[in-house]
Amino acid sequence: MSAHLLENLNPEQRAAVTLPHESALILAGAGSGKTRVLTTRMVWLIQTGQVSPLGVLAVTFTNKAAKEMMTRVSAMLPINTRGMWVGTFHGLANRLLRTHYREAGLPQSFQILDSQDQLSAIKRLMKAMNVDTEKYEPKKVQRFINGNKEAGLRARDVEAFDEYSMRMTELYEAYDAQCQREGVADFPELLLRAYELLYRNEPLRQHYQDRFRHILIDEFQDTNTLQYRWLKLFAGPRTALFAVGDDDQSIYAFRGANTANMAEFEREFAHGNVIKLEQNYRSHGNILTAANTLISQNAHRLGKNLWTAEGDGEPIRVFHAYSDQEEASFVVDEVRALNREGMNLSDMALLYRSNAQSRVLEHALFSASVPYRVYGGLRFFERQEVKHALAYLRLLTNPEDDGAFLRVVNFPARGIGARTLEQLADGAARAGASLWQAACTGGGKVAGFAKLIEDMKQVTADLSLAEAIDHVIEASGLADYYRADKEGADRLENLNELVNAAALFAEESEAGIYDDADASTPGGAESFRALDTFLAHAALEAGEHQAGAGHDALQLMTVHAAKGLEFHAVFITGLEEGLFPHEQSAYDSTRASARSGSESFRANEESGLEEERRLMYVAITRARRRLYLSHAQSRMLHGQTRYSLPSRFLDELPEQVLLNLNRRSEPVYPSGGYSAPAAPRSPQTGNDTGYKVGQSVVHAKFGTGIIIDFEGRGSDARVQVKFREVGSKWLALAYAKLSPA
Numbered sequence: 001m002s003a004h005l006l007e008n009l010n011p012e013q014r015a016a017v018t019l020p021h022e023s024a025l026i027l028a029g030a031g032s033g034k035t036r037v038l039t040t041r042m043v044w045l046i047q048t049g050q051v052s053p054l055g056v057l058a059v060t061f062t063n064k065a066a067k068e069m070m071t072r073v074s075a076m077l078p079i080n081t082r083g084m085w086v087g088t089f090h091g092l093a094n095r096l097l098r099t100h101y102r103e104a105g106l107p108q109s110f111q112i113l114d115s116q117d118q119l120s121a122i123k124r125l126m127k128a129m130n131v132d133t134e135k136y137e138p139k140k141v142q143r144f145i146n147g148n149k150e151a152g153l154r155a156r157d158v159e160a161f162d163e164y165s166m167r168m169t170e171l172y173e174a175y176d177a178q179c180q181r182e183g184v185a186d187f188p189e190l191l192l193r194a195y196e197l198l199y200r201n202e203p204l205r206q207h208y209q210d211r212f213r214h215i216l217i218d219e220f221q222d223t224n225t226l227q228y229r230w231l232k233l234f235a236g237p238r239t240a241l242f243a244v245g246d247d248d249q250s251i252y253a254f255r256g257a258n259t260a261n262m263a264e265f266e267r268e269f270a271h272g273n274v275i276k277l278e279q280n281y282r283s284h285g286n287i288l289t290a291a292n293t294l295i296s297q298n299a300h301r302l303g304k305n306l307w308t309a310e311g312d313g314e315p316i317r318v319f320h321a322y323s324d325q326e327e328a329s330f331v332v333d334e335v336r337a338l339n340r341e342g343m344n345l346s347d348m349a350l351l352y353r354s355n356a357q358s359r360v361l362e363h364a365l366f367s368a369s370v371p372y373r374v375y376g377g378l379r380f381f382e383r384q385e386v387k388h389a390l391a392y393l394r395l396l397t398n399p400e401d402d403g404a405f406l407r408v409v410n411f412p413a414r415g416i417g418a419r420t421l422e423q424l425a426d427g428a429a430r431a432g433a434s435l436w437q438a439a440c441t442g443g444g445k446v447a448g449f450a451k452l453i454e455d456m457k458q459v460t461a462d463l464s465l466a467e468a469i470d471h472v473i474e475a476s477g478l479a480d481y482y483r484a485d486k487e488g489a490d491r492l493e494n495l496n497e498l499v500n501a502a503a504l505f506a507e508e509s510e511a512g513i514y515d516d517a518d519a520s521t522p523g524g525a526e527s528f529r530a531l532d533t534f535l536a537h538a539a540l541e542a543g544e545h546q547a548g549a550g551h552d553a554l555q556l557m558t559v560h561a562a563k564g565l566e567f568h569a570v571f572i573t574g575l576e577e578g579l580f581p582h583e584q585s586a587y588d589s590t591r592a593s594a595r596s597g598s599e600s601f602r603a604n605e606e607s608g609l610e611e612e613r614r615l616m617y618v619a620i621t622r623a624r625r626r627l628y629l630s631h632a633q634s635r636m637l638h639g640q641t642r643y644s645l646p647s648r649f650l651d652e653l654p655e656q657v658l659l660n661l662n663r664r665s666e667p668v669y670p671s672g673g674y675s676a677p678a679a680p681r682s683p684q685t686g687n688d689t690g691y692k693v694g695q696s697v698v699h700a701k702f703g704t705g706i707i708i709d710f711e712g713r714g715s716d717a718r719v720q721v722k723f724r725e726v727g728s729k730w731l732a733l734a735y736a737k738l739s740p741a
Contacts (some may be wrong), residue, residue: 005044005076009037016275019242021050021213023025023269025220025262026244029306030291030621031282031566032590034244035065038216039072041242046077051213053079057234058086060218063540066091069218074402085212089227090187091540093194097185098536100204104197107183109397110403112539116382118142118186121403125178126171128429138168145175146166150256151186152195152226153438182402182434191226198233209236212687220265224256241269245301248295249561251615262302280306280621283567284313286657287627291620293654293661298610306621315659316627318650324357324574324635328364331571334628335370335554338569345371347568349555351619353580357573357635358556365554375557381538385482385491386498390538392476393469397455397528397535406435409449416445419589452476465530466503473499559619570623572616575631575723576644581612616649633694633706643694643708691719697738702726718721 006014014035016026017040042058045051060066064089064716073625074081085092094112097104113121122145148158155173160166167268179185181729212234217223220243223231228622235241243265250259266274280288287567288306295301321327331350338343350361350372358374365372381390388411391404399405424446428438439446456475460468473479482488482495509530539642555567559580572581620627629650635642691697695707711730712718719736722728731738 001040005040005047009040010279012275012277012279013037013040016091016277017044019240019275021240022273023271024243024273024275025266025270026242026277027277027302027304028244028246028277029304030249030279030618031280032277032306033281034246034277035068035072035219036244037277038218038244038384039069039076041216042069042073042216043076044130045214046079053077053081053084055211055213056086056216057092057212057214058084058216058218059089059092059231060086061088061222063088063091063537065218075418078516088540089230090190091228093190094540096194096197097190100197103201103204104193105180106185106193107398109183109528111184111394111398111401112536113179113184113186113403114382114539115142116387117403120407121178121182121184122171122175124402124406125175128425129171129174131171136171141171141175142169145172146186147256148172149186149192150224150226152192152229154192163413164270183398183400184403191230195226195230195233198230205233206236208234209239212239214240214242216242216244218244221247221250221259221262222252222257223257223261225261228258228261228551232268232319235269241265243270243691248298248304248614249563249618251563251611251618253611258336259300266302274302275402276304276568278304278306280308282624283308283621284310284625286312286315287620287623289657290316290627290653291617294613294620294649294652295617297652298609300607312657314626316629316653316657317659317661319628319630319661320646321630321632322634324360324632325364327573327630327632328360330630331361331573331628332364332368332370334571335365336368337673338626339486343568345552345554347623349557349562349565349567349569350571350573351557351559351562351622352573353559353582353615355558355575357579360554361573370554371551372554372556375555375561382489383494385478385494388478389473389476390535391454392456392472392478393531394455395436396460396472397532399453400434402435405439407656408476409435409439409446412477414445414449414477416449420446434596450659460531461528465506465534466499468531469502470499493522501538505537506530551699559615562622563618566622566624568624569626569628570619571628571630572619573630574635575629575647575650576635577647577722578644580616580647581609581633581649589689613649613652643706643722645696645704645706645722648724691733691738697721697740699723699731699736699738 003457009017013036016024016037019041026034026037028037038058042056045056046053058066058069060069070081070086071083073086075082085095087095096107097110098108101108101110119138119142122141125135126136126138126141148155155169155176158165158169158172158551160169179189183681187562198208215231215234218229222245231241235723243262245262247259247262250257253259266272283291283306285308289312292305314322318372319327319330321330335345335348335350338348352358362372362374381387388408394401394404395408406421410420423437424435424442427442428435431438436450437452452475456472459475460471463471478495481494482492485491559572572580631644631646631650633643635644691707691710693707693710696704697707698704699721702721702723703725705721708722708728709720710717711720717733718730719733719738720728720730721738
C-alpha cells in the first residue's frame with residue numbers, strides 16, 4: 001500500500017514524503033505539487049504506523065486549502081478523520097479556545113467578530129468614551145489594536161511615547177475590556193488568546209506537545225511573528241516539524257507576513273535539512289526561465305531554480321501601448337482571438353497591480369461584449385442581508401452580544417429610534433449590564449424585540465440547523481422585507497443560499513470534513529451547539545472568495561488575488577514604474593525607518609522592491625502556456641493623465657524568451673533585453689525645443705526618465721523629468737544635456 005502511495009512522486013517529492021522522524025524545511029516552488037506532498041506525507045506517516053491520526057497537527061491559511069487537504073486524506077485512508085487537527089491558524093486557535101474556554105477566560109459560546117463587526121464595536125466604544133473620531137479615526141484604532149495583537153502585545157505591553165499613542169493604548173485596553181464583557185473575540189484575539197493559553201499553562205502545553213508528534217505547516221512563508229511563536233509552543237523535544245513554503249512567493253508583508261521566519265526555522269529546527277521541490281508541473285519552459293531570471297535579482301532568498309520536462313513552449317509576448325485605452329484594446333483583441341481558437345474565457349486571467357486599473361479594462365471588455373468576472377468581489381458572508389441574518393442567529397446563542405443586538409434591533413424597522421437606543425445604552429451602562437439585559441427589564445418596543453428573539457429560540461430548539469436558520473429568516477421579518485423591495489430579489493436569493501450553506505455544512509460535518517469537538521464540550525444547550533459551530537465557520541470563512549455560478553467568463557483580478565491560481569493564458573498589465581513596481585511599496589517600507597539614517601532607508605527601500613519583484617514572480621508563474629506583458633506610456637489614474645517609464649522588471653527578463661509586439665508592423669524580436677519602441681505619439685506642448693511630453697530621455701547623471709511637463713520657451717525652457725531612480729526633477733534645457741532614449 002505504501003509503495004503504491006509513492007509510485008507517482010518524483011525523487012525530491014518522495015524524499016520529502018518519506019523523511020524520518022526529523023524536522024525539515026521543504027522549499028516548494030510554484031507548481032511543484034506541494035499540496036500533494038503535504039497530504040501524502042500525512043497519509044504515509046499514518047499508514048506506516050509512525051503516528052496515529054490524532055497525533056498529527058496540520059496548519060494552512062485558508063479554509064479551502066484545509067478542506068482540500070482533509071478530502072484528499074479521506075480518499076487515501078480508510079479512517080475517521082474527525083479527530084484530526086487540520087485547519088487554518090484561526091480555525092485551530094478557535095478549536096483550542098472552545099475546548100479550554102474556562103482556562104482561556106472565555107464564555108463557552110463566545111462569538112467571533114469579523115473585521116466589520118470589530119469596527120462597529122470600536123465605533124460604539126469611542127462614542128461611549130466621547131472620543132474625537134476625527135483625531136482618532138476608528139479604522140486607525142482598529143489597525144493599531146490588530147497590529148499590536150498580531151505582534152503578541154497587550155495594551156499593557158505597548159510602549160506609549162506621546163499623547164496620541166497613550167490615548168490609542170487606552171482605547172485598546174477599553175476595547176479589550178468591552179470584548180471580554182460581551183463574550184466576543186476578534187480574529188487577532190483568537191490567536192493571541194490561544195498563544196497566551198499555552199504559554200501560561202505548562203500542563204496544557206505539555207499535553208499537546210506529547211500528543212502532536214508531527215506538525216505540518218503549509219505556506220510557511222506567509223506566517224507572521226505570532227503565528228510562528230504559537231507553533232513553537234506545540235513543538236516538544238519529540239516533535240518533528242515539516243514546514244512547506246516558498247520565500248519567492250512571500251507577498252503579504254502588508255498583513256504582517258515575515259519572510260525571515262523561513263531562515264529562522266531552518267536554523268532552529270531544520271538545521272540545514274532542506275529539500276527543494278523545483279520540478280514544475282504547470283508552466284512551459286520560457287515562462288519558468290523568465291521567472292527564474294527575474295527572481296534571481298533578489299538578494300535575500302534561500303534560492304531554487306524551477307524547471308519543467310514539458311519543453312520551452314511559446315515566447316512571452318510583450319506589448320507597448322501609447323495609452324491605457326490602447327493597452328485595453330490590445331488585451332480584448334487577444335482574448336477574443338484565443339477564444340476563437342478554442343480556449344475558454346475562464347482559462348484566461350487578466351492581472352493588474354492596482355484595483356484602479358480595472359475601470360478601463362472593464363469598459364473595453366463590456367464594449368466588446370466579452371463576458372468577464374471580477375474575482376474577489378463582495379464576499380458571501382459579508383453581504384448586508386447575510387450579516388443581518390447572522391446577527392439574529394448570534395443573539396440566539398449569545399444574547400449578550402451588543403454588536404449583534406444593535407445591528408438588528410430595528411432592522412427591519414420596528415419603530416425603535418436612535419433616542420430609544422441611547423436611553424437603553426445609558427441604562428445598561430449605569431447598571432453595568434448588556435443591552436439585552438436592559439431590554440428584558442425594560443418595556444415598550446425593545447422588550448417586544450427581546451420577546452421575538454426568545455420566541456425564535458424556543459421554536460428553533462428542536463429544528464435542524466438549516467430549518468432553524470430558515471425559520472429565523474422568516475420570523476425576523478427579513479424575508480418579507482426583501483420580498484417587498486423591488487430590488488430585493490438578489491438579497492432574498494442570498495438568504496436562501498445561507499440556508500443551503502447551513503445544510504451543506506451539516507452534511508459535511510456528518511462526513512467528518514469539519515470537526516465539531518469545539519461544540520460538544522459539557523454544558524450549554526445541546527440544540528444550539530451546531531449553530532455555535534456554524535457561526536464560527538461563517539466568521540472564519542468571511543474573508544474567502546465564494547465563486548458564483550455563471551457562464552464562461554474572463555477572470556479579472558489583482559496579482560495578490562491570483563496567488564494559488566493558474567490559467568492557460570495570463571495577461572499582466574500596467575507594467576510601469578510607479579505602478580508595478582508600485583511606488584507605495586517603497587514608501588510603506590521606508591516611512592517607519594526613514595529617521596534612522598540613509599543606509600537603513602535604502603535597505604528598507606530595497607526590501608519593498610524585493611517584495612514587488614516577488615509579486616511579479618507570482619504573476620508570471622500563474623501562466624501555463626501563454627503569457628502576455630503590457631505597459632502604457634500614458635494612463636488615466638485618479639482623474640489625471642500619468643506618464644511612466646516601462647517597469648524595470650521588463651529589463652530584468654532574458655531577451656531570448658521575449659517577443660516584442662507592435663500593432664502597426666510585424667512582431668519585432670528584441671536585440672538586447674527589453675526596449676520599448678521610441679517616438680511616442682504624445683502631442684506637442686506648444687514648445688519649440690523639439691521635446692514632447694511623454695518622451696523618454698537620458699541624462700548623464702540621473703539616467704533614464706520620461707518628460708511629464710514643460711515650462712517656458714526657447715533658451716528659458718525648463719522640463720520636468722520623472723527619472724526611474726531619483727524621481728521627478730526640473731531641469732533647464734539649456735544646461736541639462738538631455739538626449740532621446
